[in-house]
Amino acid sequence: MTDQPETGATPPEAGGSYPVSRRNRVRVDKRAVYDRDTVHAILDSGLVAHVGIVEDGRPVVIPMIYARDGETLYLHGARTTRLMRVFREPAPVCVTVTHVDGIVAARSAFHSSMNYRSVVVHGSGTVIEDEEGRTRAMTLLTDHLIPGRWDELRAPFDTELKQTAVVAVEIEAASAKVRAGGPVEDEADYGTQAWGGVIPVVTALGQPLDDGRLVEGVEVPPSIRRLLSGR
Amino acid sequence: MTDQPETGATPPEAGGSYPVSRRNRVRVDKRAVYDRDTVHAILDSGLVAHVGIVEDGRPVVIPMIYARDGETLYLHGARTTRLMRVFREPAPVCVTVTHVDGIVAARSAFHSSMNYRSVVVHGSGTVIEDEEGRTRAMTLLTDHLIPGRWDELRAPFDTELKQTAVVAVEIEAASAKVRAGGPVEDEADYGTQAWGGVIPVVTALGQPLDDGRLVEGVEVPPSIRRLLSGR
Numbered sequence: 318m319t320d321q322p323e324t325g326a327t328p329p330e331a332g333g334s335y336p337v338s339r340r341n342r343v344r345v346d347k348r349a350v351y352d353r354d355t356v357h358a359i360l361d362s363g364l365v366a367h368v369g370i371v372e373d374g375r376p377v378v379i380p381m382i383y384a385r386d387g388e389t390l391y392l393h394g395a396r397t398t399r400l401m402r403v404f405r406e407p408a409p410v411c412v413t414v415t416h417v418d419g420i421v422a423a424r425s426a427f428h429s430s431m432n433y434r435s436v437v438v439h440g441s442g443t444v445i446e447d448e449e450g451r452t453r454a455m456t457l458l459t460d461h462l463i464p465g466r467w468d469e470l471r472a473p474f475d476t477e478l479k480q481t482a483v484v485a486v487e488i489e490a491a492s493a494k495v496r497a498g499g500p501v502e503d504e505a506d507y508g509t510q511a512w513g514g515v516i517p518v519v520t521a522l523g524q525p526l527d528d529g530r531l532v533e534g535v536e537v538p539p540s541i542r543r544l545l546s547g548r
Numbered sequence: 549m550t551d552q553p554e555t556g557a558t559p560p561e562a563g564g565s566y567p568v569s570r571r572n573r574v575r576v577d578k579r580a581v582y583d584r585d586t587v588h589a590i591l592d593s594g595l596v597a598h599v600g601i602v603e604d605g606r607p608v609v610i611p612m613i614y615a616r617d618g619e620t621l622y623l624h625g626a627r628t629t630r631l632m633r634v635f636r637e638p639a640p641v642c643v644t645v646t647h648v649d650g651i652v653a654a655r656s657a658f659h660s661s662m663n664y665r666s667v668v669v670h671g672s673g674t675v676i677e678d679e680e681g682r683t684r685a686m687t688l689l690t691d692h693l694i695p696g697r698w699d700e701l702r703a704p705f706d707t708e709l710k711q712t713a714v715v716a717v718e719i720e721a722a723s724a725k726v727r728a729g730g731p732v733e734d735e736a737d738y739g740t741q742a743w744g745g746v747i748p749v750v751t752a753l754g755q756p757l758d759d760g761r762l763v764e765g766v767e768v769p770p771s772i773r774r775l776l777s778g779r
Contacts, residue, residue: 375670378644379668424702426708433596439606458657459748512768516756519754523749526746528746
C-alpha cells in the first residue's frame with residue numbers, strides 16, 4: 318500500500334496511458350496501472366478525495382468532494398478557507414482517491430495487507446474566477462455524488478455562487494495501484510495450521526432518509542432512485 | 549468538508565483536548581472537535597490513512613496502513629520505498645483518516661454535502677531503527693486491522709523485520725471534524741417540491757474468504773470471528 322514513485326525518469330508510454338515519470342512511477346510494478354481508463358474509473362467511483370498541499374513547507378491533507386471532467390479535477394469549499402487561499406495562484410497539489418476492498422489476512426504478519434484500488438494525481442490547482450466555469454464545476458461536483466441531481470434542483474443564487482470557491486486541478490501525472498486477490502505467502506507457511514484469506518470490505522449506500530420536512534407528496538427523486546439501483 | 553485551519557494562534561485548551569493552534573484550528577467551529585477521545589476513536593476505527601509528505605517542494609499523498617499507540621502513530625511500508633527514505637531524518641507529515649457516513653442531498657446544490665468523521669494529525673515522522681520498536685509497531689499494525697491477530701501468527705523472521713520499514717509519527721497537533729444529520733437548507737427551500745435528506749454510506753466487512761490452500765480442518769480464527777461479530 319505504501320509503494321512510492323522511484324527516482325529516475327522513464328520514457329512516456331504510448332496511447333491511452335499517462336506518461337511515466339519520476340513523479341508518478343510506482344515502485345512495485347506489478348501493482349501499477351497508468352492506463353487512463355483505469356485511472357478514470359477509480360476516480361469516478363470515489364466519494365471523497367484526500368487533497369494534499371504544502372503550507373509553510375509542511376504537508377496538509379484534507380478530505381474533499383471532487384469531480385472529474387476529462388483531465389481536470391474540480392474541488393470545492395467555502396471561499397474563505399485557507400485551502401482556497403493557497404490556490405489563488407497556481408499551486409502544486411496531490412489528489413488521492415482510495416477504495417478499500419478487503420483485509421488480506423495472511424499466515425504471517427509480514428504478508429498481511431489490504432486489497433485496494435487507488436489513484437494518485439499530481440497537478441497544479443487554481444481557483445476558477447469566472448462564473449460560467451464555476452457553475453459548470455458545481456454541476457459536475459453535484460452530479461459526481463448523485464448523477465442527474467443538478468437538473469432536479471433550483472439554480473444557485475448569485476450569493477451562493479459568490480460564496481463557493483472552486484479549484485481546477487489539471488492532471489499532469491497520474492498513476493493507479495490495484496491489489497486484489499488472496500495473500501501471497503511464504504511457501505512453507507501454506508503447510509501450517511494458520512488461516513489465510515481475505516475479509517471483504519464493502520462500501521454501500523443505505524436507503525435514503527428524508528429530513529422530516531418534505532412537502533406532502535414529495536417522493537425520493539429519480540436521481541437518487543437510479544443511484545441506489547445502480548443504473 | 550473542506551474547511552481549513554485559520555491563521556492566528558489561540559491559547560491551548562485545557563484537560564483532555566489537543567491544544568488549538570494555527571496549525572490544527574478548524575475554521576467552521578461547530579464541526580471542530582479537539583477532544584482526545586474523539587480524535588482517538590476516529591483514528592482507531594479507520595482502515596487506511598492518507599499520509600502527506602513534501603517532496604521536492606511538492607505534496608505527495610499515499611494511502612497507508614497505520615496504527616495508534618497513545619500519541620504516536622505507526623506507518624509501515626517496504627524499506628526501499630521513497631516515502632520511507634523521506635523519514636530517515638525526522639520530516640513533517642500529515643496523517644488524515646476519514647470515515648464517510650452519508651451523502652447529504654439538500655434541496656439546493658449549495659447546501660448539498662457529506663456526513664463524515666475525519667481527523668487531521670500533524671507531526672514529525674522518523675524511521676524506527678531498533679528491532680524491538682519495529683516488532684512492537686508491527687504488532688500494533690497487525691492488530692489495528694484484526695485485533696488479536698498477531699498472537700495467532702508465527703513470529704516474523706529476521707529477514708522480514710529487516711525488509712519492513714516502520715515510521716513513528718509523534719502527534720504534535722490534531723483536530724477532528726464531524727458532520728452528521730440532515731441538510732441545513734435555506735428556509736425558503738423547505739416549502740418546495742424538492743426532496744431533502746441523507747443517503748447513508750456504510751462500510752462493512754463481508755464474510756471471510758479463505759484462499760483455498762488451508763490445511764484440512766483449519767477454521768476461521770478467533771480474531772476474525774470476533775472482528776466480524778463486533779466484539
